[in-house]
Amino acid sequence: MMKIEDRTSGEVRKWRKFAFSLGVGAVCGGLSSFLFLSLVDGTFDQLGKSGEIAGLVALVYIVTGLALGLGLFIPNLGARFLNVEDSDELREQRVQLAFASAGMMAAGIALMIAALAAPAGPIAAPVALAGFAIAMLIFVITSVGTAKRQDEFMRAISREAAAMAFYLTVLTGGTWTLLAHLGMITGPAALDWLTMLWAVLLVAAFGVCATRGLLKPR
Structure with missing residues (x-):
């Protein structure tokens, strides 16, 4: 009986932590999106929908990277909102997660720079x-650093995510481009393609992690 009660209590604790993490993520994401859109509407009115969407996708990367970085610097706090067993797990994977955090932020900054670039944005x-080249160089370096520290399981996850991202890009981008070629809709702009690449990579990563059970509350 005690074992069943302990297991039930543990599951409840995990789901409470999961709900708390979702809540924190929603608040941070919503607040950062609101501030960005307010800035766009008040200062950079010429960005258009492509620039706004690119900026919002970039914020997902930046906020995620910042959250991971905060968890690494303060493991006891990070264990409360990151999907890990405890703070010791964060300490054990500090180097690998530091690369991942820096890579996420670099990728987000690169897309944000593209979103705010001339002629629509204020960046020449x-x-x-x-700036885009430097940010992407950091992304590549950190990605290599992360890959070198992955075990075989995580390498398989990365390969599956890359493959899924490719197929999603072909499906979404290809369909959009075909319909534009047929004159049915307006075709994607150059910035739309960049945004699509960043977005499908996120979707693919979450999709593969979900199918592999890595998103289960811990």
């Missing part, structure tokens, strides 16, 4: 190109 084209 040469500056935007240089």
Whole structure:
């Protein structure tokens, strides 16, 4: 009887933590999105829908990277909202997760720079190109660093996510482009393609992790 009660109590605790994490993520994401859209509406009115959507997708990367980084710097706090067993797990994977955190933020910053680049945004084209290149270089370096520290299971997850992202890009981007070619809708802009690449990578990563059971509350 005690074992059943302990197991039930543990499951309740996990789901409470999961709900808390979702709540914190929703609040942080909603607040950052509101601030970004307010800034766009008040200062950068010419960004258009493509720029706004690109900026919002970029914020997902940046906020996620910041949350992971906060969890690493303060493991006891991170264990309360990150999907880990305890703070010791964060300490054990500190280096790998640090690479992941930096990579997520770098990817988000790169897309944000593209969203705010001229001619619609305030960042001059040469500056935007240089900033985008530097951010993507950091992303590549951190991705290599993460890959070197992955076990075989996580390498398989990465390969599956990359494959799913490719198929999603072909499906969504290909369909959109075909319909535009047939004159049925307006075709994707250059920035839309960048946003699509970033977005489908997120969707693919979450999809593969979900099918592998990595999103179960812990």
